[in-house]
Amino acid sequence: MNASGAVAQTAATWRILAWVVPAALLLLVAPLVIDPFQTLTLTYGLIAAIGALGFNLLLGYTGLLSFGHSAFFGGGAYTVAFMVKYLKIASMELFLAGSVLASAIISALFGFVCVRYTRIFFGILTLALSQVLWSLAFKFFWVTGGTDGLRVPTPTLVGMAPTNDKMDFLAHQYYYYVLAVFALCVFLMWVIVHSPFGKALQAIRDNETRAEFIGIRIRRYRLIAFVISGIFTGVAGALWAPLNGLASPDVLVWTFSGEIVFMTVLGGFRTFVGPIVGAIAFTYLKTYAVGFTVYWQLLLGTVLVVLVLALPTGIMGAIERLASKMRKAR
């Protein structure tokens, strides 16, 4: 790497730090400065961000649009619920381990079937398979609680039992736990997309034929990406269940998969942080929309249509365009 390359690398690192450090500080002090309801919303946002991060490994980096990620999110959530109900477990660490295992299995099975196809057929197949899970959860109500769902009480966090004030516990201890898992997930995903494997995925995204002809076995790599993607989203579901207090079929239905796609596109699926930004933004958007009007679907739907029409690169794409314009103007 020559001298100018090293300088460019340092400049890029500073630019990243300029974002990351303030964001990290804000996230760290959040529960101390905002009220518990806000903190809970932020927690939901971070959880959604983990899910979207996983989803975007497939969309942004591998070029596969899945309309079935609710299967992994819901799979993670229900794994936790089952562990509570049938195994009488209450440890968050075990919940996470269990959901990693469960989502790995589900995504390996689904992925094996789905990665033979691309584009519309891939999307249709992921949707159909996730609906299989949804219908099972719906119909086998004596196992899954049906539309009522299954209760999920607050778990112990690294051995620390929940305090009597549940809301306070969720808004503080649980928030920091989620934040820690979020930071870990961001770190892991960052390494993965910047690894040789990550480059290979992008090659597959950009030109499948060429990737094959430099010796990359497409299906195998897509499957690995699919499983990693499913695991991240499953972890998100596992973190979500205790916060929500309930695992219900709502997070398995295909329109929930659509929301995952929405939030990723909102933030911008062509960047690393886009899904994070989009997930947090979408969580706030939906929370306030639902609180504001009973016609929140109309609101969100319009946002999506406008987004796709006018701002296809999402929030991060718009910011980057703005930033490069400002750089050019100097």
Add this chain to the structure above:
Amino acid sequence: MGVFAIHILNALLYSSVLFLIAGGLSLIYGVMRILNLAHGNLYALGAFVTAWAIGLALGAGVPNFVLFLLLPAGAIAAAVAGAVIERTLLRPFYKRPEEYQLLMTFGLLMILEDLIRLVWGPNPLSATSVYASLGSISIAGDRYPTYNLVIIAVGIVAAVFLWAFIYRTRFGVFLRATSQDKRMASALGVNVNRIYIQAFTLGCFMAGLGGAIVVPSQSAVLGMGVDALVLAFIVVVIGGLGSLEGALAGALIVGVVREAGITLFPEIELAVLYLIAAVVLLVRPAGLFGRAGT
């Protein structure tokens, strides 16, 4: 024997409505390569408009046969909505990757869902008087609602009419040409934009018609669109996206499996349908009648 005949009729009934919805979805995809996720909501729109029109007419004390004339109102409303949507929202996306179209139609789904709620409120609308007015007929010893036969008849007529339309008219030739090779058709002088809007309108008309004829036998409720879409999905996956014969075959298969499932294994009937769809996608991804390599 009578019970068996009833089951067959129920399956045909379900298949008829499904054929209308899925046929529209498949037609739109076949010609325009657009998978309209909001298609189910046009079915819902048809149901709501027809139920509403009939409700108004009943209130005005109109004679019974006029109510029947009002049935197509929903189909027409859906067609108009389709024309407007195509012109304003879909056209910008033809040159863009299909992922964006999918997202756009998903947004449209959310919008339509709430627009229906906005206009007609959260409560179901029904048109049961039309259903009841035809009474029931005796089928091999059992009573069967006559209106159900109307639904089946509409389904058959629609299938025949569509087949004739697509394979026996000039417009149908243009339609098929455009669906096979849009650029070539355009080079040969076909007005592709006009074909697109016509195909989309026709597809929406079919969905709306499905909703319109089904609403006397079941109310128009919020969420019926989303439910219908997934079923239509299964139909086109099994039958083949873009093929009318496929939509027919798929609708019949789904109708029969569902009827058998409901009778024999009610819990897993839905899961079985999704699994069949997944298996078909595995074994023959183009569907029974679909074209490979779309």
Add this chain to the structure above:
Amino acid sequence: MNLLTTQALTKSFGDNRAVNAVDFVVNQGEVLALIGSNGAGKTSLVNLVSGLLRPDSGQIIFENNDVTRQTSYERIKAGIARSFQIVNLFDHLSCADNVALSIFSREGKTLNLATLASRDHAVWTEAHDVLRRFGLDRAAVMLAGTISHGERKLLDVAVAYALKPKLLFLDEPTSGVSTREKAPIMDIVTSIVRAGGITVVIIEHDMDIVFRYSERIVVMHQGTILADGTPDEIRRNDAVTTTLIGTHPTGEPAFGGAGNA
């Protein structure tokens, strides 16, 4: 030494016999031009050898191994690489990334998901070296989709070259490039592959390029090999000149010297 031999290789598309019982031989170390009119079967032959297509019948022997049943992946690992007629690059990745990917793949490193790609200095040094040899070093950080067409054609070859293959197929490496740029591109390409001891087969339509850069020419016509020989032999071959190049009314070949464009 025969590096590659095909025996009675046949491929049909419906009624069309694209490749008709072709016995094709490539010798180690040579620069061979594969020419013929459109539809002659050249690209189909390359597709069959590289593994993009499966033959209906016949055999493909590479380095004395029968590779007919092998997948394209196995053939790439065995040492067969190719570029494409329509430029096939990773447009959203930089030129350096494009070349580096070949190297990562060659080294079997593409399944590493726990290390940062940027830390593998050996790979990047080699990638920059390859770019420099192809005259693309100034475009190293530019996205492959943003550079000029001539540069893209060079990059396309560079990506295949970086696999360090034994046998390299270049499918129309100068198509779409202005005449002025063709010779420089071919100069770079041939000097690099010669220096690396790579055997190269070039599909070309530009006869100037063909006669100037190849040591041996194989002429295909309607799925079979019409002629096979040195440029001089081919020039004097009447069957070839009639079907491909065209003859003057006087009976003399229309092809004269360079500089016809």
